[in-house]
Amino acid sequence: MGKKSAEEMTEAAGRVVYHEDTKNRHTLNIKNLKKNDSAEYIFRLTTKGGGPKQSGFSVVLLIVTGLKVKFTPSAVVTEDQRVTLTCSTSCPLTDNTNYIWFFNSRPLTLTENQNKHLVLDPVSSQHAGNYSCAVNTQTDLRSPEETLAVEDGTGAAGTHSVIC
Structure with a gap:
């Protein structure tokens, strides 16, 4: 710098x-x-x-850092599992920061508070696709897209998506 x-x-x-x-x-x-x-x-x-x-x-x-989407337990999960997506940055943001989540480049409309965690429980094949996040005040500064793959019970992974 x-x-x-x-x-x-x-x-x-x-x-x-x-x-x-x-x-x-x-x-x-x-x-x-x-x-x-x-x-x-x-x-x-x-x-x-x-x-x-x-x-x-x-x-x-x-130090200005960007946002990143992280998956827990991983970016490849099995149907009916619980997966948590976290919008993270190396600098701390306040607890009352509102986040916007994007699924396949479209904003998700969530009924609960939009925070840094997006929980998919249980996850299904409809959740497979690309996710990104942004801070509500800076919607034009999104994280890079990260892909969530959802396997069925046989271990076959899918990354298809259903537009909601």
């Missing part, structure tokens, strides 16, 4: 806004984070008064 200069941040086409208030708080807001926004950000405050010049440095390391 490299260091971002003020010029590079200015070029971020309206995604970056700097705020300063009367209580000496300084905030840099970055909208629509992208992976290449990952960097070490340095804030330097310089005051010039009657005395010597004083400088303060504050360093923030920002």
Whole structure:
């Protein structure tokens, strides 16, 4: 990860806004984070008064990660088993984050709270297909699709899907 200069941040086409208030708080807001926004950000405050010049440095390391779908116990399961899909990221999100799940590129409409876990219990051949997830506020930033294969009792796997 490299260091971002003020010029590079200015070029971020309206995604970056700097705020300063009367209580000496300084905030840099970055909208629509992208992976290449990952960097070490340095804030330097310089005051010039009657005395010597004083400088303060504050360093923030920002790591932007993407979402990933994980299957438990695995991506290949047998009908009537329970499978849990988890939308995970290496950075923690708040417990009240809402997620959107996608099945074969179409959003799933869930009746319960949409959280980071999608439980299929019991799983059937209709659940076989491609899954991805997104945070509700960033539906255009989806995880890569991951495939769930469902075997029947004979051990034959299927990845066909039924559009609901």
